[in-house]
Amino acid sequence: MNNLPINPLSCATEGAGGPTGTWRSHRPVIDPAKCTGCLLCWIWCPEGVIAKEDRSINYDYCKGCGLCAKECPAHAITMIKEADHE
């Protein structure tokens, strides 16, 4: 972006709201064996942290809302307590 300092401008940046992955108490873990690739978790993740190609999750920003696990029709996603996750 051709950012001129005189106008009050901001630039599109990942993590603009901070390291939101630290908000998480539980993390979603996808079982690739069960995943059918329906892409519902991809379209519904509010943060867009689930990759379309391979459903890998960007834990830097996943807030642990649990929506993907709740909506997955194949029950391929489990929410695991952060402390229990080695």
Next chain:
Amino acid sequence: MSKRMDTGNSACALAVKAAKVDFIAAYPITPQTSISEKLADYAAAGELSGVYLPVESEHSVMSAVAAASAAGSRTFTATSSQGLLYMHEILHYASGGRLPIVMANVNRAVCAPWCLYADHQDSVSQRDTGWLQFHCASHQEIYDTIFLAYKVAEKVKIPAMINYDGFLLSHSMLSFETLEQDLVDQFLTPYRPDWKLHPQWGGTFGNVAAAAEYSAYRNTLAEDTLKAAAVIEEEARNYQKLTGRWHGGMIDVQGPEDADVFLMSMGSMAAEMELAAEALQAMGIKADNLKVRVYRPFPAEALRQALPAHAKLLVFDRNLAYGHEGGALLMEARSALYNRDETVKIAGISLGIGGIDLPASLLTEKALALLEGLK
């Protein structure tokens, strides 16, 4: 260059057309209405280089104009009184966003009670919105100030308001000269900002800021508004070189070299004040007319330079500073001259509220009374 007999609002609309404005939004209010009607006529006749958006309120006027300015257009609107007050929120937005909008404000009293006639309460009450504020004393000055305002606003990236008195100037038929288009074009080249709200440039405009960034932006605006005074003086000289026309820089003082009494005012009153100064001169008082052409930034430096030691400054305000003696000009002149020179004496009065007639005879009388009080 052609001479014509027309209203102040026509002078304004003609200049806006010549300034090749890209985007106009407007909403009717007396005594501004005929500007927006004339511009709508020009647009309908295909005489306008830009587009015209007839919105449903002044809040929307300023919202549309600010957005179009961010998108890269040279923009214009006109309003008065309640309309200006209704824009208040977006006036701050426009200056904070550094959007060089130009707006004519045809001065009119504010309600309650309702009153259609001229005073400066509307524009003075928008003093701290971060806009440049020009005041005009004649049709010619209205016409010429449109170009100056665009030139300066786009250079310093601060929006500009051009004020002139409702009915007294907006509706009176007086003669003025337009300018040939090629001279206008020489003075004012098309608006081409370095950044536009467009995918080619990108960016989030007007985002939430932390205190440090916020204060940096706002302090810069305050500093740049002060610096605009020099740009106004310079561009007024450039305009004079090109056209031979001069209405003053920040202020206009043209009286006797040895003047020691100064009659300070702005708007149409300043034209009448010329006659009052002459009347005082005839009585042996070395009086001079001091016309405030730019109210924001306040012409503090110009004032300091114009006034000799032992000068008497008589300030005539067409507004009321509630809770304080006199009006805004009196307060600000005092503060600008404080510590500069203890021998300068200052007195002032608010008058002409709600459009009360201010003939030279009355101004002369008031000036004598103020002088008496200074003894």
Next chain:
Amino acid sequence: MSDTIKNVKLADMPAYELVKAGTGGCAGCPSPMGLRIVGKALGPNSIMVMTPSCAVASIGVMPKSCYDVPVLNVCFASAGASAAGISMSLDAQLKNGALSGEKPTVFTWVGDGGTYDIGFQGISAAAERNDDFIHFCYNNEAYSNTGVQRSGATPKYAVTTTTPAGKESQKKNVPLLMLEQRIAYVATASLAYPLDFYRKVQKAKSIQGFKYIELHAPCGPGWKFASSDTVELARLAVKSGAWLLWEGEHGKLTLNAPTKQLAEGKMPCAELEEYLKLQGRFAHIMKSTEKAAAIEAMKSEIRREMDFMLGREKL
């Protein structure tokens, strides 16, 4: 899970993300969820106008922003006029050569407060002028950003911080007002039906003039439900008839699935209570002796609305 998403072609939606990960919004927030789909349908050649709301509060702090299109972050009542200003400015610049290429899609992303209440005048006026942009209202049925106060879109009975005993009046129906302004295109949408939403956004993009799309946007903190349940709430709203899906072109109304089938009685409505009991904002009703009467009243409102829309569809 969704029996409503049959023949899913989510794979066809572009990978392009309008929202950069790591927004300041609550976990499970409906706003970025909706905006991501909008971005996929409109693409990057777009300009967004926003007004004070959760979508703005979650944007991040200068010099960062979570939105990857140009954004005008403007004042609360300004959306309609500002979007019109941008759109017309683009037209003028494309005409006079100051800009070239395809005109970007101008759209707003505004809450129900900015749409139903303070900004209504400007939006209704833009609709009447047929200004060329898409107005999106993400309707979370309250002023969530300022701590969940009532709005004109808050449903009757719902508790907000300014209706602590539950709201007494019915909500407005702004999409219906837009239908009757006979704008170029108006649609309601739901987060539970992403393909329907996506199609509607694409359709709006293809039409010149004023378009209005209202997305039902359940808000966990505002309605008091778990962050994982946003889509479930959106789904139950549609299935119970609390939120109707439809679209209209120049005043011609079409009910969409499953609202159409529910309204025609070809499919039974889900129990409204299922929808209500998941939300804390109706808890006082669920516990009260007036529970049955209140639910009956809500159901009869839904029935009335469905009958009205079925009749309106024939016009």
